[in-house]
Amino acid sequence: MLFQVEMDVQIPLGLAPEVVEQLKKTERERAQELQKTGEWRHLWRIAGRYANVSIFDVASNEALHDILSTLPLFPFMRVSVTPLCRHPSSVRSDDS
Structure with missing residues (x-):
């Protein structure tokens, strides 16, 4: 299942600045790990904000929640989730 x-x-x-830097470091490592597994398919920064838009490819709503809650910065995030499905006019075969 795909989720925005x-x-x-x-x-x-x-x-404390040292706590913030450690959180950012471990967040980066976790995000890269999830990208390598294919669960975090796309990651884009939103210009001018400390925010991102991402596409996740996971088995279920619960799986997505479990992944998001492992992010070190999760306690400091406002998260919005939109389930996605393949558009019938898409010319890509790898977007399902």
């Missing part, structure tokens, strides 16, 4: 996920990160201003 928008993640808007809002780290509290008072969080």
Whole structure:
């Protein structure tokens, strides 16, 4: 199942800089790991915001929730999820 996920990160201003840097480092590592497995198919930054739009390819709603909750920055995210399905006019065969 494909999902469009928008993640808007809002780290509290008072969080220690070294904690923030460690969170960002482990977030990057986790995101890259998920991209390599194919579960996180696409990742785009939203210009001008600490936010992204991503496409996930996972088995279920529950699987997506489980993955998102493993992200180190998850406690500081506002997340919006949109389920996707293949458009009948698409010329791509790999987008299902």
